[in-house]
Amino acid sequence: MKLRRRILKREELESxxxxxxxxxxxxxxxxxxxxxxxxxxxxxxxxxxxxxxAEDLQKNTILFALDSDGVIHYGGEEIPLSxxxxxxxxxxxxxxxxxxxxxxxxxxxxxxxKIVREATLTGAPVSxxxxxx
Amino acid sequence: xxxxxxxxQAENVExxxxxxxxxxxxxxxxxxxxxxxVNEIGLTSRHQDTAxxxxxxxxxxxxxxxxxxxxxxxxxxxxxxxxxxxxxTASARKPMPVILKIEEGARADLAVLVMDAALGAGAKAVxxxxxx
Numbered sequence: 140m141k142l143r144r145r146i147l148k149r150e151e152l153e154s155x156x157x158x159x160x161x162x163x164x165x166x167x168x169x170x171x172x173x174x175x176x177x178x179x180x181x182x183x184x185x186x187x188x189x190x191x192x193a194e195d196l197q198k199n200t201i202l203f204a205l206d207s208d209g210v211i212h213y214g215g216e217e218i219p220l221s222x223x224x225x226x227x228x229x230x231x232x233x234x235x236x237x238x239x240x241x242x243x244x245x246x247x248x249x250x251x252x253k254i255v256r257e258a259t260l261t262g263a264p265v266s267x268x269x270x271x272x
Numbered sequence: 273x274x275x276x277x278x279x280x281q282a283e284n285v286e287x288x289x290x291x292x293x294x295x296x297x298x299x300x301x302x303x304x305x306x307x308x309x310v311n312e313i314g315l316t317s318r319h320q321d322t323a324x325x326x327x328x329x330x331x332x333x334x335x336x337x338x339x340x341x342x343x344x345x346x347x348x349x350x351x352x353x354x355x356x357x358x359x360x361t362a363s364a365r366k367p368m369p370v371i372l373k374i375e376e377g378a379r380a381d382l383a384v385l386v387m388d389a390a391l392g393a394g395a396k397a398v399x400x401x402x403x404x
Contacts, residue, residue: 157293164296171303178310188381190388193313202310205380239312244381248337248374251383252400259321267384268314 178202179214181241188244190269200239201230201263205254207245220250224257237264315387318397319369332369332399333362335386339377343386352389359393367396373403 181204204212211218213226227238238258242251258265335355336344343350345358362368370390374383387398
């Protein structure tokens with residue numbers, strides 16, 4: 140009798156209690172599910188222009204970047220201006236997403252205007268990403 | 273003997289959670305890898321192309337941004353503060369739309385600053401248009 144009880148006790152001690160671990164993992168999982176937004180990053184470093192009245196933009200958005208050489212980036216690829224409109228239309232077919240343009244402060248303003256025009260023609264709300272002064 | 277039986281029963285009742293943990297871990301790693309945190313602040317142009325020609329539109333205020341870094345309104349050099357005050361006067365009764373003509377070669381940060389000034393002064397919408 141005595142021997143059996145001792146063995147049982149040792150077994151209980153050896154198994155680690157995993158329930159706090161599962162709790163933590165679940166909390167992390169829920170956090171990531173809630174905050175998940177599957178946005179394609181343009182993949183270039185952009186020096187944003189300054190603006191005083193900038194407001195928070197929607198997190199789930201179609202992101203384009205216009206770099207200082209006038210090249211348009213989307214999802215890590217360079218795309219021509221003529222592709223911007225059809226691309227936005229394709230992406231907006233299922234979900235009503237806004238468009239955000241990250242523009243470099245040394246970029247050509249006329250090029251920015253052309254991209255904004257292409258995006259506006261699809262009916263999407265268009266924003267320009269800025270930084271705080 | 274009787275005691276051993278009760279131990280067996282207790283073991284049977286306990287659910288094996290390790291597959292569940294495995295799955296949760298896989299989901300966790302998936303979301304960790306796939307999530308991208310985009311936190312942008314910015315300006316929204318609020319301009320919409322109205323195809324209906326019958327709709328009467330307010331006469332918009334027109335400003336120009338030149339490649340030499342000037343901000344013009346009616347041919348006069350205004351500067352960014354000048355744009356702000358003009359838009360504020362015009363929008364006192366009703367928010368007015370603004371058209372911003374940007375010359376080829378003008379810097380984007382200047383265009384954004386003018387847009388910022390116009391929206392800050394109460395413009396209804398800012399339309400950016402490129403000028404050759």
